[in-house]
Amino acid sequence: MTNKQLEKKDITIIPMKESMINEVAQIASMTLGSSFVNEDILNNDINLCAKIDEKIVAYATSKFIDLDYLKKITKDKKIIINDEYKKIGYIDSIAVHENYSGHGIGTLLLKSTISKLKENNIKFAIMAGWKNKEQVNIRGLALKEGFKEEFIIENFWKEDSIKFNFDCTACGKPPCLCSAIIYTKELE
Structure with missing residues (x-):
């Protein structure tokens, strides 16, 4: 698919419904792991x-x-955050089908997510970028959208990969030993 074939007007961002889970799971399996x-x-x-x-x-x-869950995600590494933030937006995952990558779809999803966070009075967002070898899958998008790179957490998905038995596209069977780079952004 070339850029000329796909324009932003062709892309619709919609709320996820239960009927979409199979398609979402297929995209996640290809990009993040089964x-x-x-x-x-x-x-x-x-x-x-x-x-x-x-x-x-x-x-x-x-x-x-909340702040307790944030500490769990960041493995108690320090993030400077306003104590007044009672709720934080944790962007858990963004994944684009490989045939549609590079067309701005991830950007549209991230911008739509940030808008929804703001609508819900969320003032601070965090996300983990999967570090596979020397590449970070979301680095360019995160930085372009004003996220700040905080730090690396080794073996970020290890516990969850064992608990939920998911196979990583890089590591294979659990445990997943991939690292994550934590990104944060204050939302105006």
């Missing part, structure tokens, strides 16, 4: 899908967390 997504994703606070024609080509999921 069993990474299941029906539990619907319990998250913000779930969006990118649709072209009638096909789901990408998704983003986020949840509202």
Whole structure:
């Protein structure tokens, strides 16, 4: 697919519905690892899908967390954050089907997610970028959208990969030993 074939007007961002879980799980399996997504994703606070024609080509999921959950995610590494923030937006994952990568769909999903966070009075967002070898899957997008790179957490998905038995596209069977780079952004 060339850039001329796909324009932003062809992409629709919609709320994720239960009927979309199979397509979302397939995208997650290709990009992040098998069993990474299941029906539990619907319990998250913000779930969006990118649709072209009638096909789901990408998704983003986020949840509202508190400072205790933030400490768990960051493995107690220090993030300077305003104590007044009672809820924080944790952008759990953004994944784009490989056939549609490079067309701005991830950017549209991230911008839509940030808008939804703001609508819910969230003033601070965090996300983990998967570090596979020397590449970070979301670095360019995160920095372009004003996120700040904080620090690396080794073996970020190890516990979850064992607990939920998901196979990483880089590591294979659990445990996943991939690292994550933590990104943060104050939302105006």
